[in-house]
Amino acid sequence: MDPPSTLKPAEVAVDLIQQAVIKHNTRHDKTFFKAVLAGVMLSFGGLLDFIITGGSPSLATSNPGIVKVLGGLVFPVGLVMIVLQGFDLLTSNLMIFPMAVLKGSLPWWSIPVNWTIVTFGNLVGSLFFAAILAKYDGLVVDDPYATYIRNFAVTKAVTPAWYQIFLRGIGCNWLVCIAVWQATGARETISKIFATWFPIWVFVACGFDHVVANMFSLPLGIMLHADLTTAYYIKKSLIASYLGNIVGGLLVGLPAVYFYLGDNKAGGLSNAEEGRTDDKNMEDSTSTEKR
Numbered sequence: 128m129d130p131p132s133t134l135k136p137a138e139v140a141v142d143l144i145q146q147a148v149i150k151h152n153t154r155h156d157k158t159f160f161k162a163v164l165a166g167v168m169l170s171f172g173g174l175l176d177f178i179i180t181g182g183s184p185s186l187a188t189s190n191p192g193i194v195k196v197l198g199g200l201v202f203p204v205g206l207v208m209i210v211l212q213g214f215d216l217l218t219s220n221l222m223i224f225p226m227a228v229l230k231g232s233l234p235w236w237s238i239p240v241n242w243t244i245v246t247f248g249n250l251v252g253s254l255f256f257a258a259i260l261a262k263y264d265g266l267v268v269d270d271p272y273a274t275y276i277r278n279f280a281v282t283k284a285v286t287p288a289w290y291q292i293f294l295r296g297i298g299c300n301w302l303v304c305i306a307v308w309q310a311t312g313a314r315e316t317i318s319k320i321f322a323t324w325f326p327i328w329v330f331v332a333c334g335f336d337h338v339v340a341n342m343f344s345l346p347l348g349i350m351l352h353a354d355l356t357t358a359y360y361i362k363k364s365l366i367a368s369y370l371g372n373i374v375g376g377l378l379v380g381l382p383a384v385y386f387y388l389g390d391n392k393a394g395g396l397s398n399a400e401e402g403r404t405d406d407k408n409m410e411d412s413t414s415t416e417k418r
Contacts, residue, residue, distance in 0.1 A: 134312040137387035140226070142311050143380075144388075147227035150215065151237045155244055158215055162245040165214035166252020170343040172205025174261055176331065177344070181267070181275030199332030202340075203324045206303070210310050210323055217245045217339055221376030222304040229384050246369075253342035261343075262350050273351050280348025280355050283341065284364040292336050292364055296371020297378070299335035302326040304379035336368040 134142065150158065180187065180198040187194045209216050224241055227233040261267055267276060287295070309322035330337070345360050 130314065132314055132318060134314070136312075136383070139308055139312040140383045140387040143223045143308070143383075144227045144230060144232050146311075147220075147223040147237075148232055150220065150223075150241060151227070151233050155240075158241070158244050159248040161213070162215040162217070162248025163252040163255070164212070165209045165216040165245075166249040166254075166339060166342065167256050168208040168212070168214060168252075169205035169216065169249075169339055170253050170256035170260070171208070172202040173340055173343045174256070174266070175204065176202045177261075177267060177272060177276060177279075181272040181279075184271045184275070195332045195334065199328045199330075202331040203306075203327035206306065206327050207320050207323050210307070210319060211316065215245045215248065217242065217249050218300050218303045218337065218372050218376065219307040220245055221300060221373050222307070222380040225377060226380040226384055226388075229381075230388055249339045250342050253339060254346055257343050257347040257350060261347055267347075268351065276344070276348050277351055277353035280345045280353040280360075283336070284345055284355055284360050289363060289367050292367035293371040295334065295336040296338065296368040297375040298333070298371075299330045299337045299368070300372035300375030301378050302330040302335070302375075303337065303372075304376050308379060308383075336364070336371065338365060338368040338372050341365065341368055 153161075176198040179201060180194050183194055183197075206216070208214075220241055224233065224238045228235055228238060267273060284292075303326065306323045306326035309326070310319045313319040313322045341364055345355065345364060346357075349355055349357060349360065
C-alpha cells in the first residue's frame with residue numbers, strides 16, 4: 128500500500144522539532160549563509176510583487192484590492208524556493224525552536240543563538256538584493272516603480288501606529304508558520320508548493336508585516352529616498368514586526384505541542400542536542416523478540 132500523501136499532525140510536529148535539532152547542530156557559518164540565501168530568495172518574490180503592484184498605477188487607483196491580490200499571488204515564489212532548498216528563514220525558526228525547547232530536545236540558549244545568526248543572515252541577503260539586484264541594476268529606479276516603492280515604505284513604516292505593525296506581524300507569521308507546517312506535512316514537491324502558496328498569498332494580499340520581507344522592501348525605499356530614515360525604520364517597523372512575528376510563530380507552535388506532543392518527549396528527541404536519543408522503545412522491542 129502506498130504511504131499517505133500527507134503526514135498526520137503529530138508526525139508534522141515531531142518532524143518540525145527534528146528540523147530544529149538539525150538546525151541547532153549545523154555549523155554557525157553554514158546557518159548564516161543559508162540565512163543569507165533565504166533573504167535573497169524571499170526578495171525575489173518581493174521584487175516580483177513590486178513589478179506587478181508598482182507597475183499598475185491606474186489599476187491600483189480603480190481597483191486597489193485586485194492589485195493587492197495579484198501582488199500576493201506572485202510573492203510566495205520566494206518562500207517556495209526557501210522551503211524546497213532547505214534555507215533558513217527567521218520566521219519559521221520562531222516557531223520550531225520554542226517547540227524543541229519545550230519538549231526538552233534543545234537547551235533554552237539555542238533560541239537566542241539561532242535567531243540572532245539567522246536574523247543577521249536574512250538581513251544581509253535582503254540588503255544585498257535590494258542594493259544590487261533591485262536598485263543598482265536599474266530595475267526599479269524609474270517611475271512608476273520608484274514612486275510606488277517610496278510610498279510603500281512610508282505606508283508600511285510611518286503611517287501605521289507601532290501597535291498596528293505589531294498586530295500585523297502576528298497575523299503574518301501565523302500564516303507563514305501554517306504554510307511551513309503544511310509544506311512539512313506534504314510528501315512530494317507539487318503538494319509542498321501548493322501547501323506553501325496559499326497562506327503566503329493571504330498574508331501579502333491582506334498587508335500583514337513580515338520582518339524579513341520588510342528587510343528588503345523598506346531599505347529599498349530608503350535607498351530610493353523615501354521619507355523614512357534607517358533609525359525610524361528599526362524603531363518603528365523592524366522591532367514591532369519582529370515581536371509580532373514571534374507571537375505569530377508561537378500561536379502555531381505552542382498549540383501543536385499541547386495538542387500532539389503533550390504526552391511524549393517529541394518522538395524520542397529529548398536531549399538530542401547532545402547526540403542522545405531515546406532508545407527505550409527499541410530496547411523494549413528487542414527484549415520482546417528475545418522472549
